[in-house]
Amino acid sequence: MTTPVEFGYSDGDIDTNHSANPMLSHIVDERYSRRQTLMGGLSATALALFGTTMLSACGDDNAAPVVNAGQNGTANSGRVVTLAGTATDDKAVSNVSWTQLSGPTVTLTGATTNSATFLAPSVSAATDLKFRFTATDDKGKATSAETTVTVSPATLGFTAVPKNLNDVVTVPTGYTVSVLYRLGDPIAAGTAAYANDGSDTDFAKRAGDHHDGMYFFGLAATGTTRDDASNTRGVLVMNHENITQVYLHPNGPTSTGGVRPEAEAIKEIEAHGVSIVEVTQAAGGAWSYAQNSSLNRRITPNTAVAINGPARGSALMKTAFSTDGTQGRGTINNCAVGHTFWGTYLTCEENWAGYFRRPTGTDNPARLAAGGINPKSITSLTRYGVTSSSGNYGWATVVPSTASTLFSRWNASVDATKAADGTGDFRNEPNQFGWVVEIDPYDPASTPRKRTALGRMGHEGCWPSRFVAGVKPAFYMGDDSRNEYLYKFISAAAWDAADxxxxxxxxxGDKYLDTGTLYVAKFNADGSGQWLPLVFGQGALTSSNTTYPFADQADVLVNARIAADVVGATKMDRPEWTAINPVTGEVYLTLTNTNAASRPLNATDAANPRHYNDPKGSSNQFGNPNGHIIRLRETGDTSEALAFAWDIYAFGAGADLNPTNVNISALDATNDFSSPDGLWFGRSTNASGLVKPVLWIQTDDGAYTDVTNCMMLAAIPGTVGDGGTRTITNQDQSGATATQATRVGAAPGTNLRRFLVGPKECEITGVDTTPDGRTIFVNIQHPGENGTSSTITSNWPASQSGTASGRPRSATVVITKNDGGVVAL
Known part of the structure; x- marks a missing residue:
């Protein structure tokens, strides 16, 4: 029988290969039953068919390693992620490696080991990062597997530190704290170790006292050149605001007939100022400072400085030391800081007025009799508080052993036998203080410059706006005293990134800081605000003003407080540090506290809205003893704006205080605080300063210290306007009440928590990190400040290592996360 032939389209479904070669299914059956893996030479067809866990081989001799890249995982920006791979084989595995396939590029540490790590990058939304793990055996057979890590935006990643009264620096579980740089530590070759018994001298070559604001400037791995990206070597520059006098001498300070000993005064003067010290991180992670570095330097109240800007050469700046008013000596009471985008440090002279001796009962009549500018100077000196009959620490009383004006300069009284223009005495010396001082940390031979265009006040910081090419940068400054003001300086020069x-x-610095306009803030009840210019000839700032007849722009800047009074600026509850959100550009300002005498019940306003009592033991504390943090957003989000919107980010309060009228931010035991002072946002070079930056808040408190030592908190704040309006009811000591409307931010909740508690009687002040955010530097100021040389009330920093002896010392601590992640995240 004949089989008919069929015609048509076969679509390839006819088998025409009748050879005896094995089928693919046979190969799979043969090897897959034994191990699940993927051989490096497998075809693309098999990859698509079987995926990354399949095996392809041609007999047992071709077996490849069995690998596993681990399960898919999740992480948040700034945290360390570990990739854990495994590889087994009948033969030896000769090498393994991790490679990144997709997502934002990260640096893999241990990429040729089973466990590689990387720092989760900053992201604004959940983002997948895919990695491949490959193992190769000694026959050259390679196998790979893949895993995916989904990274989400940064969040705070630590458990809040409880409030405490311990004599150590307490940090969260998972963190390590060590002491880096202490009062008296030598910073020059040949300077002896610090004895810490009051016998030490030569503080011009030692760390000063009362460590305060600071900034880390990166150094190249070799040499002394600037490297902004360096995380392991740098120059740490910090302020030494004041001294704890009793611990600097064997038995405390002495005097004979009201005259201070020269040696004691020299020590006290030199313990003020600024430190510039090189610091390095060893391969094992430990930080230390380099005693013999050529970059190390102390700038003290005796260091030569230049006067720059509009007040240079002014009649108000002339002294017996600088008869032309262009030079000065030193800087004092340096508190908060700033920095510039061209690599310099800005130190700020705060409560300098009290260092001068000027008995008003004798000096005011002498000034009136002298004529010239002196009658007007009484108004200025009184407004700035240069009214002490002795001066802090009595330095003006020293009788020098050699001809010197190092001590007489602290006497601001008129010498009637000298010229009326002030060139024969130091009647104008107070006018040489209260400025922002620019320092080049990379050039030990450079002369610091006082930038008078930024105004004279009790400067509490000078923080820069975001720098945008073609836009004039701004610098924001608080004036640290009750009922003082918030200022802003806008440079006359637009930013050129090449600078x-x-x-x-x-x-x-001459280009951007010597010419520009100084403004002062006015806060309106409706949540708006204006920057009022302090420019001679505009408005009431003229020679015919009855409060104070201004002579010129130098006079306006020397007397910026009076100028701000005249134009109607808003009095604030002790304005201190400013900080700028590096993403939004919003400006934050700490308002540390005030009392009933400074702001009574009927003197509250929308920006300073509370008047209440926070009892401390049996004592009442009426006013705003816990302070608050205000923030503003410039119109158009530009540093050149002359108007802004504002609200109050957070109100300091104990968690147990009235939530309706006092604890308005709904703080609890994990985040309640009092008297905010230091303020700083994470650097934009790491996840703590990107997308939603971390805000660090430090306290300088006396109101809440019966409950806890001073502290530092971390926050991820929202934005201006994220809350609403609130009307609170205030009450004074008599029981009288009054209502005050204000504007409040959203309650911080878990986006604010306590990161650190300091030792006894200290202030937490000064903070910065390395560019990668993995090391944070924090200053601990005046531990045990209420003690005496015979009755010591703190043993820190010795107590940090368990030693309960020794005089306390201000010091810088280093804090790192044990797993190497970004601090706080």
Whole structure:
């Protein structure tokens, strides 16, 4: 029988290969039953068919390693992620490696080991990162597997530290704290170790006292050149605001007939000022400072400085030391800081007025009799508080052993036998203080410059706005005293990004800091605000003003407080540090506290809205003893704006205080605080300063210290306007009440928590990190400040290592996360 032939389209479904070669299914059956893996030479077809866990081989001799890249995982920005791979084989595995396939590029540490790590990058939304783990055996057979890590935006990643009264620095579980740089530590070759018994001298070559604001400037791995990206070597620059006098001498300070000993005064003067010290991180992670570094330097109240800006050469700046008013000596009571984008440090002279001796009962009549500018100077000196009959620490009383004006300069009284223009005495010396001072940390031979265009006040910081090419940068400054003001300086020069890398850094400062306009803030009840210009000839700032007849722009700047009074600025509850959100540009300002005498019940306003009592033991504390943090957003989000919107980010309060009228931010035991002072946002070079930056808040408190020592908190704040309006009811000591409307931010909740509690009687002040955010530097100021040389009330920092003896010392601590992640995240 004949089989008919069929015609048609077969679609390839006819088998025409009748050879005896094995089928693919046979190969799979043969090897897959034994191990699940994927051989490096497998075809693309098999990859698509079987995926990354399949095996392809041609007999047992071709077996490849069995690998596993681990399960898919999740992480948040700034945290360390560990990739854990495994590889087994009948033969030896000769090498393994991890490679990144997709997502934001990260640096893999241990990429040729089974366990590689990386720092989760900053992201604004959940983002997948895919990695491949490959193992190769000694026959050259390679196998791979893949895993995915989904990274989400940064969040606070630590458990809040409880409030406590311990004599150590307490940090969260998972963190390590060590002491880096202490009062008296030698910073020059040949300077002896600190004895810490009052016998030490030569503080011009030692760490000063009362460590305060600071900034980390990166150094290249070799040499002394600037490297903004360095995380392991740098120059740490910090302020030494004041001294704890009793611990600097064997038995405390002495005097004979009201005259201070010269040696004691020299020690006290030199313990003020600024430290510039090189610091490095060893391979094992420990930080230390380099005693013999050529960059190390102390700037004290005796260091030569230049006067720059509009007040240079003014009649108000002339002294017996600088008869032309262009030079000065030193800087004092340096508190908060700033920095510039061209690599310099801005230190700020705060409560300098009290260092001068000027008995008003004798000096005011002498000034009136002298004529010239002296009658007007009485108004100025009184407004700034230069009214002490002795001066802090009595330095003006020293009788020098050699001809010197190092001590007489602290006497601001008129010498009637000298010229009326002040060139024969130091009647104008107070006018040389209260400025922002620019320092080049990379040039030990450079002369610091006082930038008078930024105004004279009790400067509490000078923080820069975001720098945008073609836009004039601004610098924000608080004036640290009750009922003082918030200021802003807008440079006359628009930012040129090429200036960021220039090596003539102080010359760049001349360009941006010597010419511009100083403004002062006015806060309106409706949540708006204006920047009021302090410019001679505008408005009431003229020679015909009855409060104070201004002579010129130098006079306006020397007397910026009086100028701000005249234009109608808003009095604030002790304005201190400013900080700028590096993403939004919003400005934050700590308002540390005030009392009933400074702001009575009927003197509250929308920006300073509370008047209440926070009892401390049996004592009442009426006013705003716990302080608050205000923030503002410039119109158009530009540093050049002359108007802004504002609200109050957070109100300091104990968690147990009235939530309706006092604890308005709904703080609890994990985040309640009092008297905010230091303020700083994470650097934009790491996840703590990107997307939603971390805000660090430090306290300088006396109101809540029966409950806890001073502290530092971390926050991820929202934005201006994220809350609403609130009307609170205030009450004074008599029981009288009054209502006050204000504008409040959203309650911080878990986005604010306590990161650190300091030792006894200290202030937490000064903070910065390395660019990668993995090391944070924090200053601990005046531990045991209420003690005496015979009755010591704190043993810190010795107590940090368990030693309960020794005089307390201000010091810088280093805090790192044990797993190497970004601090706080």
């Amino acid at each position: 960021a890398s220039r090596t003539d850094r102080l010359a760049v």
